[in-house]
Amino acid sequence: MKQLLPILALFVVLAVPEGALAKGTGYLFISNEKDHTVTVLDSKTFEVVKNIQTGRRPRDMQWSPDKSLLYVGASADSRVDIIDVARLEVVDYLIPGDDPDQFAVTEDGKILIATNEDDNLATFLDISENSILDQIPTGVEPEGVTISPDSKRVYITSEVSQMIHVVDMESHEVLADILVGSRPRRAFFTPDGREYWVTNEISGYVSIIDTEKLKVIDEVHFDPKGVPGDVTPVGIALGPDGKTAYVTLGHANRLAVVDVRTRKVRRYLLVGTRAWNLDFSGDKKFLYVVNSGSDDVSIIDIEAEKVLKTVPVGRYPHALKADN
DSSP states (O other), X not given: OOOSSOTHHHHHHHTSOGGGSOOSOOEEEEEETTTTEEEEEETTTOXXXXXXXXXXSEEEEEEOTTSSEEEEEEGGGTEEEEEETTTTEXXXXXXXXXXXEEEEEOTTSOEEEEEETTXXXXXXXXXXXXXXXXXXXXXXXXXXXXXXXXXXEEEEEETTTTEEEEEETTTOOEEEEEXXXXXXXXXXXXXXXXXXXXXXXXXXXXXXXXXXXXXXXXXXXXXXXXXXXXXXXXXXXXXXXXXXEEEEOBTTOEEEEEETTTTEEEEEXXXXXXXXXXXXXXXXXEEEEEETTTTEEEEEETTTTEEEEEEEOSSSEEEXXXXX
């Protein structure tokens, strides 16, 4: 299995003096599925700094703990590329099984957990050794991977099976299979870890799971007026105040702003076509929404709950990570 550089080189990078690492670059990183690139934007001017060539069909992205490295899932090449943030280039890659769809990195930066959609597996990978520690069977077409706040469990969505698999991080034992809506996608935990919110793209709602009882306790439904297409929630994130959830509604071209306590939608914001994933600025003042159908990103003022502008990026953007 050929690599661009030995994995050991990554830890040489991590061992250099702190001042030599890129931290808080002020950049936004957007993966573009059809261009096979990651676009780097200046978050103040929104001008393109660089388009980084990656493997084919880059989708999900996750940071190393210190944000010196950005992991980019190039699913069509069955690898996860590693971008050195200081150099803005791919320096190596990992092989977490076939067609890695979504993934998560443990808090200590040692383990990467990826879903293998075609094989119906979840892969646990040792990052430093680039070696597979374990693979566990899942339902059909596994997708989202979310680690609990206490790092003891990982929740994996299974799109076709309409299930959430709750997996023990130490034993890799499946503790529960929880039935939700059709095509569960992305999720977050509340800060206390007691609730897990997950979007169901085809069913058009969010399921809320009690993490102690391991069962669905409520749902959040959406009814935006005058939308051009079906309500297909995918991206979801808990706001910096811990009281507000933000949900992208896909083909409805809307972002839903949800009160976490009441579990009711407070308002809808018009964004781009096929609103997909989202991320917050480092100062938590702005929310960035990736619109894969219109090849752009909506910039939202969180306090004002207002879309400020739309910025063009590459073709079929998928995910965004902010380093500002």
